[in-house]
Amino acid sequence: AAMTITVLLTLLACFPQATSGNVPADSAGDSDTDSDSDTDSDSDSDSDTDTDTDTSGDTDTAQDTGTDTGTEDTGTEDSGAVGDTNYGPGDLYVNEFMANSHPIEDAVGEWLELVNTSGKDLDLKGMTLKDLDSTSPQVVTIDDHVKLPAGGFVVLGNNADKATNGGVTVAWAWDATTFQLGNEGDEIVVEANASTIDSVAYEETAWAMVKGVAAQRDADRLDAASSSDPSAWCAGTSLFGADNQVGTPGTTNDDCE
Numbered sequence: 001a002a003m004t005i006t007v008l009l010t011l012l013a014c015f016p017q018a019t020s021g022n023v024p025a026d027s028a029g030d031s032d033t034d035s036d037s038d039t040d041s042d043s044d045s046d047s048d049t050d051t052d053t054d055t056s057g058d059t060d061t062a063q064d065t066g067t068d069t070g071t072e073d074t075g076t077e078d079s080g081a082v083g084d085t086n087y088g089p090g091d092l093y094v095n096e097f098m099a100n101s102h103p104i105e106d107a108v109g110e111w112l113e114l115v116n117t118s119g120k121d122l123d124l125k126g127m128t129l130k131d132l133d134s135t136s137p138q139v140v141t142i143d144d145h146v147k148l149p150a151g152g153f154v155v156l157g158n159n160a161d162k163a164t165n166g167g168v169t170v171a172w173a174w175d176a177t178t179f180q181l182g183n184e185g186d187e188i189v190v191e192a193n194a195s196t197i198d199s200v201a202y203e204e205t206a207w208a209m210v211k212g213v214a215a216q217r218d219a220d221r222l223d224a225a226s227s228s229d230p231s232a233w234c235a236g237t238s239l240f241g242a243d244n245q246v247g248t249p250g251t252t253n254d255d256c257e
Helices: 002-013
Strands: 092-098 111-116 128-130 139-141 153-157 185-192 195-203 215-217 233-235
Touching (some): 092 195
Antiparallel strands (some): 092 111, 092 215, 111 153, 128 185
């Protein structure tokens, strides 16, 4: 019996001991717990979030900065008009002029008067005064709004200072070095709107011009044919200003008869 027990113990020692659940134990002590649990650490948190850095977001600053060259009212509106600028021949006439002022010097004392026969207020801005000298023409253009009232008068001259021009109220002054009224004869041509509005050609002897005395048109001779006819003109008779020149600048002419 003792031998039988010895044999059994020997046989038991020769076979590995079973684990619970009848799972054989890893001889290397590895419990076969696979550490690779297949937990994908890449959670697809892609850092490239497709943030488009394209700065060309159609911020076009060239939004039609061109200049319209069409004819659809590209002009600048002039809100300072003082009358109608659309006038022509027969709407106004040269009515009086002082070509040889005295004792005021011509350089500061020349003037001319216009009379309005149109029946409407006129704005003379853009009107041109000139002579007919083909070799050395003299031309000035009114560059400001000048009102010529219906049925009324306006005086233009080479000096607007009443203290030095003989006491004349001048609505607009031209450059005395650019336009002069000749003492022995000259022309006064008024142009506007591409037309000759009036034209006066005078001569000292035929017109009996005198120093310090204005030449005046007969009130009954307001027509184009009379503009250069000496019979339609006469010397003024009324005194004006502190220097006692003769004429009626800005008012009705003296009677020529």
